[in-house]
Amino acid sequence: MMSLFPRLCFVLISFSVALVSAQTCMNKGYFSSNGTYNANRRLILSFLPSNVTAQDAFFYNGSIGQEPNRVYARGMCIPGSTSYDCYHCIKTASGGLIQSCPNQTDAYWWRVEPTLCHVRYSNSSFSGSADLNPRVVLTNIGDLTSNLTEFTKIWEHLVARVIVVASTPKNIPFSSNNYYTANIESFEAFQNIYAVMQCTPDLSSGDCESCLRQNARDYQSCCSQKKGGLVMQPSCFFRWDLYTFSKAFPVASPPPMSIRSLPPPPGDSANTNDNNSKGISAGIVVAITVPTVVVVFMLVALGFVLCLKRPSLQILEHESDSDVSTTNSLQFQYKTVEAATNKFSVNNKLGEGRFGDVYKGKFPNGTEVAVKRLYEMSGKDTRKFRNEVVLVSKLQHKNLVRLLGFCLQGEEKILIYEFLPNKSLDYYLFDPEKQGQLDWTRRNKIIGEIAQGILHLHSHLTVIYREFKASNILLDDDMNPKISDLGMATIFGMEETRGNTKWNAETLVYMSPEFAMHGKFSMKTDVYSFGILILEIISGKKNSCLYHMDENTTAGNLVTYVWRLWRNGSQLELVDPAMGGNYKSNEVTRCIHIALLCVQENPEDRPMLSTIITMLTSNTTILPVPRLPGFFPQIRHN
Known part of the structure; x- marks a missing residue:
């Protein structure tokens, strides 16, 4: 139980930041939690952070599985992100969608802090499609109180300029920088307006422009007097504020925000179904009011007190947080691997290599894998082995066999790869x-x-x-x-x-x-x-x-x-x-x-x-x- 204290500190602090984020379950269809679709969804989202950061352009589109259980996924990070920030943003967004959309076949998330990233998955291909629903609006709680006429004029000029720049293609169609811009406009002394717009790079220029203009209209029609906010759709994103935010600009502390969801346009009934998930779906209004924010910050304060009382535990969690989260997602239980290979049966043996014997394995969800049972590695301690496997697992490319994970059991060291049927x-x-x-x-x-x-x-x-x-x-x-x-x-x-x-x-x-x-x-x-x-x-x-x-x-x-x-x-x-x-x-x-x-x-x-x-x-x-x-x-x- 004592180890829960540092974990509680992390969750509470993250939640206070995550007020500017919203997972959106799209209610287009549903799947069984113990079915093949969910297994494929978890698998492709687990590798999405590595796949995105493996691309210089920080943009990745891919799919896994066979119809009708094929899962399409997309991930991207704001240009200028570090690989570390991008990896953890995509990882958090992917995990958040799995938790918040437990049985929806379609979902997306534009995660804002500490850097901007986007994750989407679906049971149908969405590459190149301009999807405008469901739309979500988030606003700061504070209202503008002075110079509203002058502010509106400057804001509209900035937004119009940013739309033009963002929707102009840069001849790098598979880069997150293709339809992206961050800009600043001076409002009054010591006060600037900051704006970021981004479309997924697989859109046409015209679709990107239409999507961003719709975002601007949506925001202006509901929330024009707020001190900043954002609008997100599956295919584009718009945020503005009176302070620097994310890593598009130098970092500053964000104010609290409230969350709203816009109804679909007339005739769009695809997103009007009720939803029992934690995500935000079209037609449902979720407001984080001032009392809620007060309660959250009280919990944050309590979390700090608990952390201060447990300094040694907090340090232990901090030292291993990144490595442990990555390693745990890659590690398989020995009994699972043993069952998949029928206890490393000779009938399952695919061949022998310089580093170990290879067996064909099959998990309960039907996924076939190649299991390499390594020969004894003298002097190789477990921690070093884990770190090196995590390093190799980040090498994701269509022409590289994917390392899915590893297994440790006593002296046993095992690697699990994707299985390829056509031999060598x-x-x-x-x-x-x-x-x-x-x-x-x-x-x-x-x-x-x-x-x-x-x-x-x-x-x-x-x-x-x-x-x-x-x-x-x-x-x-x-x-x-x-x-x-x-x-x-x-x-x-x-x-x-x-x-x-x-x-x-x-x-x-x-x-x-x-x-x-x-x-x-x-x-x-x-x-x-x-x-x-x-x-x-x-x-x-x-x-x-x-x-x-x-x-x-x-x-x-x-x-x-x-x-x-x-x-x-x-x-x-x-x-x-x-x-x-x-x-x-x-x-x-x-x-x-x-x-x-x-x-x-x-x-x-x-x-x-x-x-x-x-x-x-x-x-x-x-x-x-x-x-x-x-x-x-x-x-x-x-």
Whole structure:
């Protein structure tokens, strides 16, 4: 019971700030709390903070599951937010919607403090749609008392200007900065008016403008004499005040606000149903009156008194609050994982890797997962393992296999990943009976998307993969590639990775010279491995095999064989016959050229991933002449 005191302090203080926030349950449909839809909703919202902060633009749209239980979700943060503020804003908003809308299929929230963020989920796609209902208005409790005519004139001028700026597209359609602006207008001496407007970036300019104008009209028609307030709709947001707020401006303390909800326009009956949730739905008026505010602040004061009496407990909670909340959301119980894998049955075993055995698992809600039961990790304490798993879990990208969580039980350390049904790339690439399923269009797409995944690894948390090989590229339902075994070297520790004698022959043939011989690695190490993978994808052959130029000349491995073909101008001889000649010779030639640039012996000569992606997508980019590859042997004459 004693541990509840610091938690109570946090909740009360947060509640006093949350008076300027409102979860909105949209009453479009309902689901069973123990059904698949709710499981999918919780899953996608649990990963929404990581997905949003993984994007430079702080905007993410995604979905999970199959119809009719598919859940669509969106998250975004105000431009200029830090990753920390954005992550916790999205996390709080997502958790708030789950609690306040226990069985509604649609809900949204524009959370205001300490930074502005937006979360929405639905059972139908809303990308690009301008949804204007339900609308919610929040106002400050105080009224304007002087210079009302002059104030109204200045306010209207500011709002009109902000609408124009906010609704003008910035040619960055998937950025939260696309339809956003924050502006200030001077009212009188030592007094400014502050305004922020934002639309979701997937709207058209016209829809954004219409949404913001509707917000301004709604506010002016009901609350024009209040000292600040906001209007929120599913697709846009407007707030103004007489002090700086959120992190759009320098931080200042907010006054209390009252909350109202506007009725839907005539003929809109979709939002008029009664709602038993804690959220605010259209047609329901929720007012936080002055007596309520007084009571809240009395509770806050009481909370401070309780906190002061428990200083040691408060410090303990403060030190671990962020890590614990993140870790708890990722940790699975051992009995749950054991049941999902039928007690790690041999029949459920998918394969063996350098770091552990992999099993297929299935949770009670039907979600299939891949469970990696790690080998013993000497010297790896539990706390460090937790921290490193949380770090890796933040690497969210469409071309990375998603780490769903972990499990700890005694010496057992287990990782839980999303399950991909189509096995790995090598399963198709090197099997004569399956190679034909990979035509050139698909292979070319796989090359480009693997590059995007590597770039994300290098750009976020600067993770160096070091495990590139065709067997570590998994394929989803649509044969899209996803890089697996993320962060294994990070989780196991660099010292153990260098000294590990379990490097197998399959892994060694992808290693760059500097890594294999001297243990030196960098982002250019991954570039080298990617170059070999490109050549294997084009040829359908393994780098480990021995190749001959003719009956008298041995060219060595695949890299040196391709180098000889390139020097002879016969590089198209590399193409996998299983493609049946259905390919564009200029695209194949360009990919071979890029691969040879990636496998150059000197790491400094190899291009960065951002440059490689430009080379792959632009036919006008002039490619440099490749230098000698690493591991280039002398030709033997028999």
